[in-house]
Amino acid sequence: MEILQSAAALQAQTEKWRRDGQRIGLVPTMGALHDGHLRLVQAAAAENDVVVVSIFVNPTQFNNPDDFRLYPRLPEADAALLEPAGCTALFLPSVEEMYPQPSKLRFDFGSLEQVMEGAHRPGHFNGVATVVSKLFHLSRPHQAYFGQKDLQQVAIIRQLVADLSFDLELITFPTVREADGLAMSSRNRRLSADARQIAPQLYAALLLGQKLVMQKQLVAAIKDKVHSLLTADKAIQVEYFEIVDTQTLQPIEILVPRQEVALCIAAWLADVRLIDNLLFEVK
Incomplete structure (x- = not known):
């Protein structure tokens, strides 16, 4: 498994894979991986020639500074889990790499973002759409994998894909739960x-x-x-x-x-x- 830390390196690698006719699966994450993430990686590996997993705690989707500061970060442990699951390349950028200058882009998803998470976390989905757009452009995946637990996020990304004509298939997997029913989440830690x-x-x-x-x-x-x-x-x-x-x-x-x-x-x-x-x- 290769570890890439720059946007240029990821873009160069995925462009080479494309030229070689290889199918690319993308699994965007914020790290602190659990079995739900790993099942997405395994599915991507089964359906594609190569798999890119991104780990990036995206500051623009947090409207609570403490939540961003305390979000679990375990890059070494995550990397150890990814290779056996089928990850080909781990994209592990810094905030400065993803945002060399502050983003001024503003998305409007209408009624989709005016309820639930959008109503309680103003600006959250603008940050999600911005970083996911960047990841789609850099990795140019044939398929991108997300979990159903983030139902509203998936709906937002589905709209993003349609509106910006991203040439990819969005794959959603059911929520993975602990034995007692708790939905697996990085925040559970x-x-x-x-x-x-x-x-x-x-x-x-x-x-x-x-x-x-x-x-x-x-x-x-x-x-x-x-x-x-x-x-x-x-x-x-x-x-x-x-x-x-x-x-x-x-x-x-x-x-x-x-x-x-x-x-x-x-x-x-x-x-x-x-x-x-x-x-x-x-x-």
Whole structure:
């Protein structure tokens, strides 16, 4: 596995692969890798000739300086995991390499970014779209792989690909969970032992929400019951729980049969913010 630290080196390598007729898979990450990331890398290796994994904690998508400062950074441990998973090249740039000057670009994703993460993290998706655009231009992948846990991010990137005509296929993989249901996340490393025991309540709340949807209860009643379950533990501070359309991500007021819905949640456990979601069809 080759480790590349400059944009020029990555671009030169991927252009050579393209000239040689090799298919390129890209897995963008912010590091602190877990099994969810590694499954994306393995899938990319199975479907492409070469795989680029990027590790870059992108400052422009953080609106909380402490969150950026405390985000786990484990480049040596990550590199040791990547080669056996099928990574061909690890792109490990500095902030100065990715942003030689402050970015002035501004994206507008309309209603897609006005709800949930976009509403609670102003500027977050502008930072995501900026760095993902840079990675797409530098690596020119045939396929790019993302996890479903970041559902709204995937929707934003799908719109980005369509609007800017990126010549690639976006591949989304289901959320990978711990044995107790907690969605795997790099931020889980920051949970205290007590908070880690409480964190699976987020998935339990999603399962309760799904059960109530299938019972054809009213949306307002479902949201009240899910909030009650979560707020029963004072260690959990709910930021939002929403029932949304899987494509538009807009809130649903009335549930109808054969409708594809997503239950989406964000909550704080002490100073760690976690998100999760569950997608299914209303029966």
